[in-house]
Amino acid sequence: MIIGTVVNASGLAQARLMAGSVKRQMPDAKVLVCLVEESPVGPLPDIDWIFTARQISGYIGFHDFDRYIFKFNSLQCGAAMKGQLLTYLLEAFPAEEHIVYLDPEMYVFKPFDEIEHMLSYYDVVLTPHHLEPSDAWDCTREIGTLQDGTFHSGLVAVKNSWEGRNFADWWMKIIAGDFGGQPNGIFTDQPYLNFAPAFFNTGILRHPGYNLAFWNLHENGRQLFRAGDEYCLTNHTPLRCANFSNFLGLLDSCIDTYTPHDGTYRQMWNEYQQNWAWLSLQHPALPWSYDYFYSGEKIADETKLRYRAAKIDHLVEANPFTLSNHSDF
Numbered sequence: 001m002i003i004g005t006v007v008n009a010s011g012l013a014q015a016r017l018m019a020g021s022v023k024r025q026m027p028d029a030k031v032l033v034c035l036v037e038e039s040p041v042g043p044l045p046d047i048d049w050i051f052t053a054r055q056i057s058g059y060i061g062f063h064d065f066d067r068y069i070f071k072f073n074s075l076q077c078g079a080a081m082k083g084q085l086l087t088y089l090l091e092a093f094p095a096e097e098h099i100v101y102l103d104p105e106m107y108v109f110k111p112f113d114e115i116e117h118m119l120s121y122y123d124v125v126l127t128p129h130h131l132e133p134s135d136a137w138d139c140t141r142e143i144g145t146l147q148d149g150t151f152h153s154g155l156v157a158v159k160n161s162w163e164g165r166n167f168a169d170w171w172m173k174i175i176a177g178d179f180g181g182q183p184n185g186i187f188t189d190q191p192y193l194n195f196a197p198a199f200f201n202t203g204i205l206r207h208p209g210y211n212l213a214f215w216n217l218h219e220n221g222r223q224l225f226r227a228g229d230e231y232c233l234t235n236h237t238p239l240r241c242a243n244f245s246n247f248l249g250l251l252d253s254c255i256d257t258y259t260p261h262d263g264t265y266r267q268m269w270n271e272y273q274q275n276w277a278w279l280s281l282q283h284p285a286l287p288w289s290y291d292y293f294y295s296g297e298k299i300a301d302e303t304k305l306r307y308r309a310a311k312i313d314h315l316v317e318a319n320p321f322t323l324s325n326h327s328d329f
Helices: 009-025 053-059 065-069 079-094 113-118 142-148 160-173 191-199 248-260 266-278 299-315
Strands: 002-007 030-035 050-052 098-102 106-108 124-128 150-158 202-204 225-227 230-233 241-243
Touching: 002 079, 002 113, 009 030, 009 106, 009 266, 030 053, 030 079, 030 160, 050 053, 053 065, 053 079, 053 098, 065 079, 079 098, 079 150, 098 113, 124 160, 124 191, 150 160, 150 191, 150 241, 160 191, 191 202
Parallel strands: 002 030, 002 098, 030 050, 124 202
Antiparallel strands: 098 150, 106 241, 124 150, 225 230
């Protein structure tokens, strides 16, 4: 099994935490990091390979990298490169039967036995954001999930098969954003996964121990407790992996809302933050390479939006990084 992730330089600390957890639970797994920066970095513990996004794009024949990445901001770069990374892993490692994409915020607590089993029958395995419906009078979560996508793109498993490669190629192309009607926001890759069960031989992983995160802490089947040295969920279900995304402080808020009198999740989150803080000293937050024109001028968000719209309507021949915020597209 190869596990891949996408980060910019400021996310390397979390990528190392994820990679270390993988190696402890699945020593035979290999970890590859796609770094969305111009400059590469040297070898890092627990990470087998580090390639820049430009290198990966070039390998799969996607040579218009500058025009592609210019449209996205630093938060969107991970969503932009997931399909490309999966395509690369399936092509570059033909002997590897199972490929898994994991967000860098993921932390692995147990081997992915269920994923390995499901990939014996399916070519793609997805995990839903929610496993339990809301009360009939409150459908706000369902409405929000329709906008962000039913399945979470932070864990996508693919078999190295004809069908699996077709899925990766389809996902890579459809999230490129070169057409009208592209979803807005940060999670522009997720809504398209709604179609995967209809288009491809896709299995839905309903094991509650995968993808424990702020968006499903309210579910009855995901109550967390500690059994000895291990974390378990309701009915002694083993916790396989947790997503420690704290986007807009939502993890802190949901812990306070749904587990205010139970310190288990807070303890787990605090332990993660302590390790993250220690590694962040070695990988401090840095400006993103692709947030600047070659002149050093900061690219305005409005400029990225104008360029994206112009690229849909007509071909923009110049390398956008050679231009400025005052350029006409």
